[in-house]
Amino acid sequence: MTELPVARAALAAWYEIFKRDLPWRRTRDPYAIWISEIMLQQTRVAAVIPYYERFLALYPTVDALAQAPEPELLSAWAGLGYYSRARNLQAAAQTIVALGAFPRDHATLRTLPGIGDYTAAAVASIAYDLPHAVVDGNVVRVLARFLAEPVPSKSRVQIVADAFLNPAEPSRHNQAVMELGATICTPKDPQCARCPLAKWCQAHQKGLARELPIKLRKTVIRRVQRSLLVVIKNGNILLWQRPPDAAILSGFWELPEPHQLPTAKIGRALHIFKHSITNHIYTFQVLQASVHRVPSPLEWVSPDRLSTLPLSTATRKALATLTQL
Numbered sequence: 001m002t003e004l005p006v007a008r009a010a011l012a013a014w015y016e017i018f019k020r021d022l023p024w025r026r027t028r029d030p031y032a033i034w035i036s037e038i039m040l041q042q043t044r045v046a047a048v049i050p051y052y053e054r055f056l057a058l059y060p061t062v063d064a065l066a067q068a069p070e071p072e073l074l075s076a077w078a079g080l081g082y083y084s085r086a087r088n089l090q091a092a093a094q095t096i097v098a099l100g101a102f103p104r105d106h107a108t109l110r111t112l113p114g115i116g117d118y119t120a121a122a123v124a125s126i127a128y129d130l131p132h133a134v135v136d137g138n139v140v141r142v143l144a145r146f147l148a149e150p151v152p153s154k155s156r157v158q159i160v161a162d163a164f165l166n167p168a169e170p171s172r173h174n175q176a177v178m179e180l181g182a183t184i185c186t187p188k189d190p191q192c193a194r195c196p197l198a199k200w201c202q203a204h205q206k207g208l209a210r211e212l213p214i215k216l217r218k219t220v221i222r223r224v225q226r227s228l229l230v231v232i233k234n235g236n237i238l239l240w241q242r243p244p245d246a247a248i249l250s251g252f253w254e255l256p257e258p259h260q261l262p263t264a265k266i267g268r269a270l271h272i273f274k275h276s277i278t279n280h281i282y283t284f285q286v287l288q289a290s291v292h293r294v295p296s297p298l299e300w301v302s303p304d305r306l307s308t309l310p311l312s313t314a315t316r317k318a319l320a321t322l323t324q325l
Helices: 004-018 030-039 045-058 062-067 070-077 084-099 106-110 117-128 137-147 154-164 170-183 303-308 313-319
Strands: 222-233 236-241 265-277 280-290 299-301
Touching: 004 154, 004 170, 030 045, 030 084, 030 117, 045 070, 062 084, 070 084, 070 303, 106 117, 117 170, 137 154, 137 170, 154 170, 222 313, 236 303, 265 313, 280 313, 299 303
Parallel strands: 222 280
Antiparallel strands: 222 236, 236 299, 265 280
């Protein structure tokens, strides 16, 4: 494409004017950029910002993260979901400490736990201006429309992203493409009239921007009804902890469900709330209950311990409605 330098320049100019002011864009610290990229996986920007700021206040350096007690770390992460990300962060931090410094090359970054092709390219380019093109969902959508390709393969998108990358400004270019996908070239309602690449976008020229790229599979939303029991005695609340080898939420504390307390006396309903995880929408009913005997692995937890425990998001939402604690 002979006009590629002009298109790159148009994208860069647009980005400098319209980019969102996000905290991780105010630094070139690879540690802070890495934390933001891991948090932003599967999580909305607005939800990440307060977590990001609190997390860096708790763990301002890679050494602090490497040494953090796991329950404290999981508690700091609670609410962001996908908790393997937090454990991988710490494992990677411990590896970095062993290396003696934060890696400055893509190949070494790629070997760290929890870091794939995208994250390695993002940290390498944004922190160090190394010429590695990022490919995430936003980039795939922008380039698929740019080329009017209905279902581009991952390898094809990477080739195009590498060719489109501005080697003189990899940091700004990568962030600009991702920002364009997040704010203008959106999945359902692309704002083509405001797009700096509209002049060169094949999907826009053909009137196909809203149709491309084509999703091969439609996401099936599953709705699930569940109940949580609130059992309080002498000011303490009954909780249980998932074992270390649990498939999900290992080590997290939760409110019991009726099947865990088959002899419980169920009282009034306290609250109903919804909670979404990937393609599942859960409706939780929070019920007051009492028990005569506490079966294993449930145990009484005092209110002053709650802030120190990694609580599941559903449990946090349920407890937030209580006034007794």
